[in-house]
Amino acid sequence: MLIAVLTDIxxxxxxxxxxxDDCAARSVGRFVxxxxxxxxxxxxxxxxxxxxxxxxxxxxxxxxxxxxxxANPGENLNPVARAAIDWTRPRLPPGQRDFLAGLPLVAELxxxxxxxxxxxxxxxxxxxxxxxxxxxxxxxxxxxxIVCGHVHQPALYSCDLRGRVYGHAPRIGAAMxxxxxxxxxxxxxxxGQPRDGxxxxxxxxxxxxxxxxxxxxxxxxxxxxxxxxxxxGLPEALALRVLAGR
Amino acid sequence: xxxxxQTGLEIDxxxxxxxxxxxxxxxxxxxxxxxxxxPMVMKVPTILDGDDGPTIVGFEVEQMILPxxxxxxVPRVVASGDxxxxxxxxxxxxxxxxxxxxxxxxxxxxxxxxVLGRRMAAMVHAxxxxxxxxxxxxxxxxxxxxxxxxxxIDFGLARHDQLPDLLAEEFAIPMGTYPYxxxxxxLRQRDDLRSDIFALGAMLxxxxxxxxxxxxxxxxxxxxxxxWRDPEPPRALNPEIPAWLQEIILRALEVDPADRxxxxxxxxxxxxHPDQVELTHRARKERRDGLWTVARRRWRMSRLRGFAPPPPxxxxxxxxxxxxxxxxxxxxxxxxxxxxxxxxxxDQLAVRPGARVACVNxxxxxxxxIDMATDEAGNHIHxxxxxALKAWGAQLGLPEGRVTFTVLDGPDPAAVLIEHAGRxxxxxxxxxxxxxxxxxxxxxxxxxxxxxxxHCSVTIVRIPAAG
Numbered sequence: 219m220l221i222a223v224l225t226d227i228x229x230x231x232x233x234x235x236x237x238x239d240d241c242a243a244r245s246v247g248r249f250v251x252x253x254x255x256x257x258x259x260x261x262x263x264x265x266x267x268x269x270x271x272x273x274x275x276x277x278x279x280x281x282x283x284x285x286x287x288x289a290n291p292g293e294n295l296n297p298v299a300r301a302a303i304d305w306t307r308p309r310l311p312p313g314q315r316d317f318l319a320g321l322p323l324v325a326e327l328x329x330x331x332x333x334x335x336x337x338x339x340x341x342x343x344x345x346x347x348x349x350x351x352x353x354x355x356x357x358x359x360x361x362x363x364i365v366c367g368h369v370h371q372p373a374l375y376s377c378d379l380r381g382r383v384y385g386h387a388p389r390i391g392a393a394m395x396x397x398x399x400x401x402x403x404x405x406x407x408x409x410g411q412p413r414d415g416x417x418x419x420x421x422x423x424x425x426x427x428x429x430x431x432x433x434x435x436x437x438x439x440x441x442x443x444x445x446x447x448x449x450x451g452l453p454e455a456l457a458l459r460v461l462a463g464r
Numbered sequence: 465x466x467x468x469x470q471t472g473l474e475i476d477x478x479x480x481x482x483x484x485x486x487x488x489x490x491x492x493x494x495x496x497x498x499x500x501x502x503p504m505v506m507k508v509p510t511i512l513d514g515d516d517g518p519t520i521v522g523f524e525v526e527q528m529i530l531p532x533x534x535x536x537x538v539p540r541v542v543a544s545g546d547x548x549x550x551x552x553x554x555x556x557x558x559x560x561x562x563x564x565x566x567x568x569x570x571x572x573x574x575x576x577x578x579v580l581g582r583r584m585a586a587m588v589h590a591x592x593x594x595x596x597x598x599x600x601x602x603x604x605x606x607x608x609x610x611x612x613x614x615x616x617i618d619f620g621l622a623r624h625d626q627l628p629d630l631l632a633e634e635f636a637i638p639m640g641t642y643p644y645x646x647x648x649x650x651l652r653q654r655d656d657l658r659s660d661i662f663a664l665g666a667m668l669x670x671x672x673x674x675x676x677x678x679x680x681x682x683x684x685x686x687x688x689x690x691x692w693r694d695p696e697p698p699r700a701l702n703p704e705i706p707a708w709l710q711e712i713i714l715r716a717l718e719v720d721p722a723d724r725x726x727x728x729x730x731x732x733x734x735x736x737h738p739d740q741v742e743l744t745h746r747a748r749k750e751r752r753d754g755l756w757t758v759a760r761r762r763w764r765m766s767r768l769r770g771f772a773p774p775p776p777x778x779x780x781x782x783x784x785x786x787x788x789x790x791x792x793x794x795x796x797x798x799x800x801x802x803x804x805x806x807x808x809x810x811d812q813l814a815v816r817p818g819a820r821v822a823c824v825n826x827x828x829x830x831x832x833x834i835d836m837a838t839d840e841a842g843n844h845i846h847x848x849x850x851x852a853l854k855a856w857g858a859q860l861g862l863p864e865g866r867v868t869f870t871v872l873d874g875p876d877p878a879a880v881l882i883e884h885a886g887r888x889x890x891x892x893x894x895x896x897x898x899x900x901x902x903x904x905x906x907x908x909x910x911x912x913x914x915x916x917x918x919h920c921s922v923t924i925v926r927i928p929a930a931g
Contacts, residue, residue, distance in 0.1 A: 374628070379520065379547060386628035394627065395531075397524050398546030 220245060221327070223406045223422040225252035225334070225367025227269070228284070229259025229306065230410030230460070233419035234268060236438035237409050244423070249275075252367040252406060253282025253321065253334040257299060258456055259410050260446035262306045266314045281321035282334040282368065283343040289319040298453045305452060328426065331361035335368040345369050352403050353383045363396060364403040365422065371414040372407035372422075372433045376400040390416075393430040404431055417463030467550045469493055469508045475550055476543065478506060489519050489620070495554060500542055503557035508550065521634050522620030523551055528627055529596060529619045530555070536613045537590040558607040558615055567603040567667070571674040571702050574709065578735055581668050581712075585732035587614040588664060589889055592657050592728060592782045597623045599649060601663035602641045603670075623654050625778045638684065643676045647691050647719050648771045650684075656774045657728075657781050658721035664731060665716025665724075672709060673701040677717055691719055692762040697749040708738045711747035721771055726785035726818060729889040733787055733820060733868070736888055742865020785818035786891035791881050791914075792825060793896060794852045801896040805925045806859055808894050813860070820866050822888055823857040825849050826880050827873040846871055878913035885918050893922045899929060 222241045227234050241249070249272045256262035273279050287293035287303045288310060295303060310318075323340040324333045331337060336344035338354035346352050346366055352375040355364050374386045378400050388394070388404075396402050407420020414420075418435040425432070444457040467473065469491060473480045481494035484505060495506040509523040530553065531541045539555035566572075572580070584606070591598055598605075600621040607615045621639050623629055631639060631654065638650045646662035653659075669677040677695035681687050698705045698713055712734050718724040725731045734741050741747075753761075774781050790809050792802045813819055827845060849871045857867055874880040885893050897911040915922045 380517075384628075384630075384633050386633070389626045392626035395528050397528055398548075399520065399524055399527075399551065 219247040219426050221248045221250055221330075221424040221426065222246040223250045223252060223332070223365050223404075223424060224409050225406045225421075226254045226282070226370055226408035226410055227251070227256075227259075227265050228254055228408070228410035229256050229262035229265050230419075230438075230443055231259070231261035231264045232438045232440070232443045233410045233436075234265055236436045237419045237421050238268070240434065240436045241421075246423070248327075249277035250325075250327065250332050250365070251277060251279040252332060252365065253280050254284045254367065255282070256288065256303075256306050256310070256318065257282075257284030258302045258452075260443065260450045260452065263309060263311070263314065265410075266310065266317060270314075270317055278325045278327055278332060279321055280325050280332055280334055281318065281323055285318040285321060286341075288315055298455055301453055302456065305450070326361065329361055330363040330365060330424070331359050333364070333366050335366060337364050337366065343368065346373070346375075346403065346405055349375065349383045349385050352385070353377075355403055356381075356383060356401055362398075362401050363424070364401075365406060365424070366403070367406050367408065369405050369413075370408040370411055371405070372420055373405040374431070374433075375403040375405075377403070388433045390433050390435050393425075393428070393432050396429050396431060398429070402431075404433075407433060407435070411459060412463045413459070415462070415464045417461060466547075469506075469550065469552075475552070476545060478504075478543070478552075478554060480506065489522060494557070497542075497554075500554075504542055504554050505557045507553045507555070511547075511551070517634060518639075520547075520551075521630050523553075525622060525630055526619040527551075527553060528630075529622050529624045532624070533591070533594050533596060533619075535590050535594075536609060536611075537587040537615055539607075539615055539617055558617075559610055560608065562604045562617070563606040563608065563614075564604040567670055570671045572671050574672070574704060574706065577668065577671045577709070578738070580671060581664075582732055582735045583608075583612065583614045584664055584667065585728045585735060586889070587616055588660050589728035589732060589782075591616060592660070592778055595625045595778050597655070597657050597778060598660050598663075599623055599654060600640055600644075601660055601667070602644045603667065623778075625655070625776065629654060638687075642681045642687050643678060645687060646721070648721055650687050650691070651768070651770050653770055653773070655776070655778075656721050656771075657778050658724050658726065658774070661716050661724050661726075661728065661731065662721075664728070665713055668709075668713045669695065669698055669717065672705050672713065673698050675701060691765040691768065692758055694753050694758070696752055699749075700751055706738070707743055707747040708734075708741040710749070711741050711743050714746040714749065715744075719765070721774070727782050729782070729787055729891070730785055730820060733822070733888055734865075737868045737870075740864065740868045742863060783891060784816070785820070786816055787822060787888055788812055788816075788819050789822045789824055789881075789885050789888065789890040789893045790857075791893060791895040792823065792853070792856060794825060794849065794856060798896065798898075801898075801925065801927055802856060804927060805894055805896050806856065808923060808925045809860060812892065812894065813862075820868070821857070821860060821862060822890065823853050823867065823869045824881065824884060825853045825871050826877040827871060828877050829873050829875055846873070878910040878917070881910070881914050882918050885914075885920060890920050892920055893918055894925060895922070896925045899927060 255265050255269050333340045336346050338358050356377040372388045374388045377383050406422040409419045412420050417440050418437050423432040443460050447457040478495045478497045485492040490507050490509045493506045495504050509519050542554040545552045605618045640649050644663040644666045646659035649659045678690045698710045715725050853869045872880045911924050
């Protein structure tokens, strides 16, 4: 089965719909959302509705720190993120807020574990940004594949038979076989706010039959998203970030 | 629960037969499986107790790369197993043993060396076209199919440009087989397809002379010497070796990858056109360089930390030095079209300055008619066409080794062109098409058949219709 993993949608309607179109063309059998559906972007309601539709159709979804911050204003956020969340919160109808508040922190599907940030203490929202930060995730689960988001840049780590952790440069678009002799941790790229210099929506395809991962990028109308961000009066840094992808 | 391989062991439906080979890092077993007909072998890495990193990673690399490769030049993968019970890789069983024994009988007659050289180059070209550098080419890693095509085995040190390089991440020492390892590989560069060209050169040297170009070093220090010490010229060891073959061998063994034959396709091209190999100082070399030259080179090379890196993608490296095939009709009414084809070739050379050009002309023969090889009239036509073709191609102003001229014949010109493009591994065919006519629309043209059936890019040159 082909599983599409979407993370860090961040209220970006254009990016999410481009990714969903791309998935539709590839006979994706199941969706997984790793959270941060809202925050930063100008279309949080539309994005939450789409993810709720996916969940109603069998998708797995976990909670991100921005989703959590809707119900918990005490969540630690940088000033730009806080401004965007304060703008987002009153727009969401109660049903959407309940949906975000009710999401679990981790989910398992077969021998894969899904979580927004580091699997080690998921509620601490630790960024998996290197081999050192990846190791604790391998230590808290026996899952053969861990997939997280939160970093906004795609990355791949493996843990060999002796417990050593290696970082690998992910190749966009190339199928990466998950060697059975290792355990793997993939950081999916952000759908709605990539930060690796490529202003395209990122997501991950996991082919359970072929036992392969593909990091995908999909072009979307960044100009339209930037226009909406500016029209909504959100911080200019957010529009620039969407346009530059960093 | 871990198990060890032994005759009679059953794992995932495979039954182990006798052990066929025991190497340093793995054992090879004959296996059968009720669902998989045909002879198969199982490779089982020899994992010693405790920390056995190199063997494990080598096996992982092969398990990752080999299933992605297709075609006659690699063994077909049937199944693989992980470390939970017993790591293994099952592939089709190839006939006979490796070419190791054949190399022991070297020197071989020059004609045999050339045939083997072409087959080795075709094999390496097929790997490079699939994003893979083998990095451990040697006689023991070559096998042959019944039809003669060579098959590369053991991809434990290989590099796939779209997959992580687990070996580079794991080890700091150079990996390869000492007699055949390229200088840049010794300097731990694992991303250059020209490392395989070097190994091809070392094997050709061995086949032609019966000796290894750099001896059989036992330590890394001995391997390092090839950065400054040149091998004995092949013709000094075996005077029967023609100058052009020495040129091909020594060019493949150049220390700096930039000075080497750039691709396996180019080496194949040279081996297919021996009379058109550009002969340089390498062909004329009679003895090894003098002590003073070597000492100066040693001083320089011992400070070298690496060569200029090649482009990141193996496919891009292979296409930087492409083979262009220009098919041209030299009949009088096609003169202006042949000029346009010439210009199209010039344009290609401007963007691909390392390209070689194969100029080709086809004589259409009738199914029953003159035999081009023996008939006097046929021979005359052949020579006249070759002269005209050379005059046409000379306008490109390319040096001798970069351009070749071939006159082909056959009843079906398109089929002849397609077959030739395949044989010389052309990357790109440039040819002309006549202006539209009703007959051609119904009967089809040579160019449209080439476009439809050739295995490479084809550019059709046409004179725009007036008005």
